[in-house]
Amino acid sequence: MSQDSTLQLAGLIKGNEAALVDELITAMRNKLMRFDKVSESEIRQQTAQLLKLLELNIPKTTTHNLNDSIWAETKQLLTEFSHARVKQGYTPAETASIIFSLKEPIFKLLRASLTDQPQQLVEELATTTALFDSLGLYTIDVFQKARELVISRQQQELLELSTPVVQLWQNVLALPLIGTLDSARTQVVMENLLQKIVETGALIAIIDITGVPTVDTLVAQHLLKTIAAARLMGADCIISGIRPQIAQTIVHLGVNLEDVITKATLADAFVIALKKTGASITNSAA
Template sequence: MTNKTDTADTGQAQHLAAIISTHHAQLLDGWMAGLIARLLRRDKIAENELRQQASQFLPLLASALESADSFDIEGAAWDDTRQLLADISQSRARQGYAPVDTASFVFSLKEPLFAYLRNALAAQPQQLGEALVSTSNLFDELGLLTIAVYQKAREQVILRQQQELLELSTPVVQLWKDVLALPLIGTLDSARTQVVMESLLQKIVDTGALIAIIDITGVPTVDTLVAQHLLKTIAAARLMGADCIISGIRPQIAQTIVHLGVNLEDVITKATLADAFVVALKRTGSSIDYRQQH
């Protein structure tokens, strides 16, 4: 038995598809006018790019409505439409747009479409009301889709930026032949320790260094967790054939380490990076001649 609601949805979907196909050019102009008016940021996307995206969307929307015979956007007939909206949302997320800008791409099409529906169904108020509700719900779902994709894309951008910041905040520099330095600034947590360890080990592999100086002058506090992270990094470096020296041990940090009972007996520690560098030079058999030639 055919459901009357399904039959009504089928008829409304077909009717809406016909309106979009028949009045494509006029709809596009009306949509563009509303779209440009609603955009909160007009500096990062040109009008011709907006028009191109809108021109791609309209025929895909009409095709989906006609093929699916319903407003259910989860169906296979809507794949291309969903993909285009996803591409637009991801692009705008990367460009720094707000979610409302992304959703407005869809919502701005409502008004011009409603105008054509009113004209076409002016003599059938009941059908007009049903068509307006169905169409509004359809565009609400499409708008929510763009917001969901936008949020996911923004999360990916933020995670990537965080990873890049972690990498930038843990530079491994070669001070001398066979001597590396890893100056740490800020708090060490598990995620950052992993980046520190990977950066240091990769640099040891690339340079064949024998000594790695881990300078913690810029680390505000050392607790049990931070100490454990340092010990893990030192152990990993030793497995790669490089000994570690910890520099930047301030009096407060020294007292904290003793109070915590952290065992650093087999690790060389120095108060300054310069002191650690001198030790590293001696252990690698190098020296600096300070004598000036006249």
Template sequence: MSTETKSHLTTAVVTNQAALLEGWLSTLASLQTRRDKGSEAEIRQQASLFLNLLPKALASGDLDINKPAWDEIKQLLSEISKSRASQGISPIDTALFIFSLKEPLFSYLQTSISNDPLALVHETTAASILFDKLGLYTVEAYQKTRESIIQRQQQELLELSTPVVQLWENILALPLIGTLDSARTQVVMESLLQKIVETGALIAIIDITGVPTVDTLVAQHLLKAIAAARLMGADCIISGIRPQIAQTIVHLGVNLEDVITKATLADAFNIALKRTGATLSSK
């Protein structure tokens, strides 16, 4: 960036900060698709802080936002993007926070160097590229935050979809609903093992009544869960073996010979009671 460009941009920000701030907020309000009165004060504070940090970065004479001089501004934009992603604000409105500063800034440049068209073109182009980079940076930070939120929500849903309940003393039940994949199997094993440790259970019933299909991969996942439970000192019983699933297992040649299987959860519970020496009595 030339010394003149640095000087004009810095002057625009330093000597016209109040006017730039109001023009920026006005342009932003006219462009954004979501209006939230409760956040106007926060947006004003963020914009003011950005304008306070900008001269220091421009003083470095380098428009490369990957240089250390731009670290504070990038940190601010990352925090703004994370906050807006968490609030469900769109990436477009997030990027407009930066892009909407162009209009009032360019108006100042046109006024201050209108007598030099070549310089005006050069400086507005350089400034436009700078704010494009900063705007794209906000989008990138926004996307990373959204991906993190989605991953966390998926993990929470997996945990909620694999509850381990204690049916009786020394007897646990793990009802599975939906398709088993590698990620969910990992959550299943962790939940089951943790519950075994907490309760000291001797029997774990894995009920697959709600599992739509059983293929080789699903069967392997079940065997992994059973093996892990055995290492913790608990035997497993698989319940919910429907005729079509039984045929599929036989057809696939999956070895379940050393695993007790039952058609219903009630049958599996009766077996578990017998193996633990517990009895049910009716009054």
């Protein structure tokens, strides 16, 4: 990118910002791009900001390498723009469309300005394409990283929500498990259970696996680790929800649960827990 080329491009942007924004909005409407989650006025404002930064920064460099410190402020604007689009539910392509859609109106200005200079026009078009492609790809990259962070955070929140520890009675906790128990989830289960034991001083924790579809060697190991951790905190564990097929699987796998109380239902486990804590339930006469 030559100095003359950068000055030419910056000069075309200067004074044409409003026209460029108008053409961008028209192009977005023609391509049926969405305005449902972000207003037209917001897009106009963001595009005007981007054009102003390009107008200021393009003459300061002869390269479109965005690692150059000259582009720091522009990259910050694109980062904020991409993060907002992640929260608004846009796709990477929709997010980068504003950048890529700016190329055509700028090409139009270049063609009008350099009609009688075909060689320079070709160079300017190549320079502009390289610059806006770099900006667009940066936007996509930032968008994808931001979305991965959002997904990771949501997965963590879902893990925590899917492993509630409930206090059934004084000194008695229940941990109902639903779905597959993998290593990551086991860690959350263990942390939530141990924290609740500390908070309540519970003596018994009922781990209910009624909602666990299958029990294999790995799931059994995760259960045993959770039980061992709870015992270190002073709480004994009872496993409820042992269905016939799960009982057969555990025996077939050779998993040793001899020192763990197991029951078919949560209700049965609760009765045992009450006895162990010295409490009892009696039916009152009507």
